[in-house]
Amino acid sequence: MTKTFKTLDDFLGTHFIYTYDNGWEYEWYAKNDHTVDYRIHGGMVAGRWVKDQEANIVMLTEGIYKVAWTEPTGTDVALDFLPNENKVNGTIFFPKWVQDHPEITVTFQNDHIDLMEASREKYATYPKLVVPEFAHITYTGDAGQNNEDVIAEAPYKGLPDDIRNGQYFDQNYHRINK
Template sequence: MAPGDNLPDFLTNTTLDPTFDADILDTHLIYDYDAQDSDGNPEKWRYELWCFSSNRVIYAIHGGPMAGRINYQRATYQCIRPGELWQINWLEETGTLVSAVYDIKERKMTTMIAFSEGHWKGAKEALGDKRKKEDLERWRGLAEVGRQTSRFVLSEQAHIVETFKGKGALVPIGEGDPLF
């Protein structure tokens, strides 16, 4: 089978940099985006990301329109500069694409999130935990709303407020947990 025959699929010809274990493996990041509520008042959107393995991330969202979402994804990692910059990319079952750059030295996350129309307009339906079958099925349905070009693209920078090794309050995933 050729790459891409069984979609969704991931391909990277970039070898995982040997600094992965020290720089990012098992790293848990808690970060805040400076945002505004619907009335224009300042608020924080808190995200939590655990770089679980060389091909998985686990995350929870605690603030903003997606607060209450708990998920894990198959991901790719690319080292931009060892000990300094890493890019993490994934595709969600809602059709949303995420690309995040973790800046170790500056303690920042720079992200580009291309929400599918269903995910953005159906933010309440996108809440829950992927481990619950009814949540996962509902999320998959959000990918069917709109067209590939009907996306809400959010480009933001967040300040990392805490970095540590290990799961924290997030739940690890097992081999039997569905990926998509």
């Protein structure tokens, strides 16, 4: 995709895959002006995926966007997207319990909100593990807003490559193998 990002509307509906400098790989979708979906393919919570996460999404200046949210786990996330430069700067604030028990979060979060909230109350929150990293965008796709096919199944080995190689979505940005 060779789109130039200028407005917030250019950003909304965009699907990204990016890899942090620490090697963690994430897939992220700006579903609409207040919701994001994502899958985590690498790092301490690889295998986790989330749909319909409420988020604050703004354009800071032409082509630069900030997205921030708090998960039911108590994890706070702040991402700055510079898609015209294929860059992301992210800071993730993991509660102590996620650092100590990441396996609890490695699931489809939407089906386990009660477990995430209970774990947040049961285990230690502080000190938080702060992970500030730059990332390189390795894929950008124009999925359109509110496309339920973008993040619709658990992450699996090779999924990001299937997407990058054009083997996951058809020309209308719908999953090929449902």
